[in-house]
């Protein structure tokens with residue numbers, strides 16, 4: 001059975017291996033994982049956990065907040081869209097389909113209580129909207145920094161789990177996450193500027209961030225907003 005290390009109300013799953021240091025991580029499901037060398041005594045590990053209590057509590061709080069911000073995919077739910085909110089209206093229908101109607105997203109689904117069906121229909125709607133809107137935003141960004149003479153990228157839009165964008169500078173391709181439409185325009189443009197900057201510098205080094213600061217002076221706070229959203 002898996003071993004656990006406990007200190008007060010903190011409890012971490014313990015994984016031992018031939019490593020040299022102890023590490024602690026907070027998982028997205030709010031559980032704790034401790035990795036430790038094979039021979040580190042348990043009292044030391046308990047102490048290690050206790051000494052990181054403030055750090056653990058900060059992370060648990062942040063992750064709980066991020067999870068709470070995730071859409072609920074049910075009738076009456078709220079969906080973030082371009083800095084505002086849309087109301088989710090779910091109606092019975094012959095097939096799962098979502099459309100924009102003013103300040104609402106109307107979804108028809110065979111079973112309106114099937115959150116997974118509703119989610120997929122909404123994601124397809126966001127993907128369609130993103131395919132229409134993101135190219136316009138890329139053009140606006142390019143025009144604003146025309147003096148930099150970035151190549152016009154081939155833009156691909158995909159619904160992705162773990163990243164907001166990527167740039168294949170060699171192929172001249174920028175890929176953007178359709179879920180960016182959950183954010184206000186300033187945040188989306190900052191992601192676009194970030195990917196454009198990769199045409200000059202591939203790695204996230206000081207020169208890259210120097211250029212990004214020129215393209216998007218508020219990039220630090222704007223990128224921080226991206227980290228506050230839960231991607232399931």
Ligand SMILES: [Zn+2]
Pocket residue numbers: 194198204
């Ligand atoms: Zn990057």
